[in-house]
Amino acid sequence: MLSPAQAHLMRVQAETATAQAAPGAEVDTSTSRAHAMMRAKLDTDRRRLKMVQSVERKIDVKREVLPAYEDYVAGVIGSGQGVQDEVLGYVLTWRIDVGDYAGALDVARYVLEHNLSLPDRFQRTPATLIAEEPAGQALKAYDAKKPFDVDVLHAILELTESRDMPDEVRAKLHMAMGRHLSESEPHQALEHLRRAVELHDKVGAKKDIERLERVIRNTHDATPASNEPPPDSGT
DSSP: OOOHHHHHHHHHHHHHHHHHSOTTOBOOTTTOHHHHHHHHHHHHHHHHHHTOOOHHHHHHHHHHHGGGGHHHHHHHHHHOOOOBOHHHHHHHHHHHHHTOHHHHHHHHHHHHHTTOOOOGGGOSOHHHHHHHHHHHHHHHHHHTTOOOOHHHHHHHHHHTTTSOOOHHHHHHHHHHHHHHHTTTOHHHHHHHHHHHHHHOTTSSOHHHHHHHHHHHHHHHHHSOOTTSOOOOOOO
């Protein structure tokens, strides 16, 4: 763990080196001492993760190592320059994996704003990964009857709205929003579920739509009409 002084120096070095790089260029160990340190740590952490078979345990390891990258990432993002950096790609995906959506969105906004790519091994565009992974986690949470922050899904939907991705992925995001809004905002939930089916007919939301339509219809039928005259008071 870095001392406060070391952490501050890491942030300054990362910001300075990134700011001096050409936009879209790839930062490397020869141009940034901070990157060289983080890249060495990333390689060590990746080797450690490869030795772990349990997905649950892998998540624990990622949660353990991620704080060491915070100052470097803050420095890179603070530069506002937009250079290719594999460390950012891994931090983005690991933050999603551990459920640190606020931290992931910070990186996601920077990556999308500057049209950066992810390391080749991820085999997806940033927008696709940013939308698909949290949506999948939200759907798993729903099936397990666990809460999920819908504001996260809404932020992702807005952030990726103009980005190209497979319709199936965007449909999954809308379905996750619809399911988690079904109790609190049934009308809004229904819009998301219908949009999910429009995008991907086999997304699996048709029964959700039927159930919500029935709930809304029954609620409407049980609500007295507002223009009914008040009961006769007898006076």
